[in-house]
Amino acid sequence: MDTLPYDPAELANRADEIVAATRELSALGWTPATSSNFSMRLDARHAAITVSGRDKGRLMATDIMVVDMAGKAVATEHRPSAETLLHTQLYSRYPDVGCVLHTHSHVQTVASRLYAAQGHVHLEGYELLKALAGNQTHEMAVDVPVLANTQDMDELAGWVDTLLDRQPMWGYLINGHGLYAWGKDMAEARRHLEAFEFLLSCELDLRRLQA
Ligand SMILES: CSCCC(=O)C(=O)COP(=O)(O)O
Numbered sequence: 157m158d159t160l161p162y163d164p165a166e167l168a169n170r171a172d173e174i175v176a177a178t179r180e181l182s183a184l185g186w187t188p189a190t191s192s193n194f195s196m197r198l199d200a201r202h203a204a205i206t207v208s209g210r211d212k213g214r215l216m217a218t219d220i221m222v223v224d225m226a227g228k229a230v231a232t233e234h235r236p237s238a239e240t241l242l243h244t245q246l247y248s249r250y251p252d253v254g255c256v257l258h259t260h261s262h263v264q265t266v267a268s269r270l271y272a273a274q275g276h277v278h279l280e281g282y283e284l285l286k287a288l289a290g291n292q293t294h295e296m297a298v299d300v301p302v303l304a305n306t307q308d309m310d311e312l313a314g315w316v317d318t319l320l321d322r323q324p325m326w327g328y329l330i331n332g333h334g335l336y337a338w339g340k341d342m343a344e345a346r347r348h349l350e351a352f353e354f355l356l357s358c359e360l361d362l363r364r365l366q367a
């Protein structure tokens with residue numbers, strides 16, 4: 157049998173991490189109806205990612221597969237997440253990115269619709285902005301981009317690349333769809349995802365209270 161082009165022990169470890177995190181995020185109601193996808197870097201050329209269409213609340217290690225940085229399945233017949241390119245573009249572009257998380261929470265989806273016309277959600281003055289890697293103070297602002305939704309992943313990845321060229325980013329929203337967040341490892345990506353969820357929820361509450 158041919159040897160695998162990635163380390164299977166690394167895959168087993170990353171798959172366990174993805175499964176544990178996915179189940180927790182699913183329990184929060186952030187992955188309805190099989191939505192959402194999750195990945196971790198294995199090495200410079202490979203990432204572990206969720207198989208397309210799996211129930212994220214019942215995810216098992218066998219629901220994690222390997223793709224190369226072009227998003228193609230490696231040594232498996234499984235079909236990778238429909239949004240694989242949005243993960244691999246971050247691994248290709250940033251060698252220090254080790255984890256990409258995508259969820260469809262109610263808050264993320266409502267915020268994406270409400271702020272789509274504006275093109276971003278402006279977050280300013282929150283202590284929790286310090287949860288975003290590199291930020292030392294609440295006295296700053298982050299504009300979370302809201303991209304149009306499309307089933308054309310090449311097009312969507314192109315828009316993301318354009319934004320990444322322009323500004324520091326820890327995540328982005330897709331209109332009527334959900335949130336992408338990333339980090340150097342699972343802990344950092346989770347921290348970013350949870351910070352955005354909390355801050356978006358605050359912004360939605362403020363909109364309601366000020367109406
Ligand atoms: C039913 S969810 C629609 C697809 C999607 O947005 C998603 O996050 C899950 O797609 P995948 O192919 O990764 O299961």
Ligand SMILES: [Zn+2]
Nearest residue numbers: 191192333334
């Ligand atoms: Zn999605």
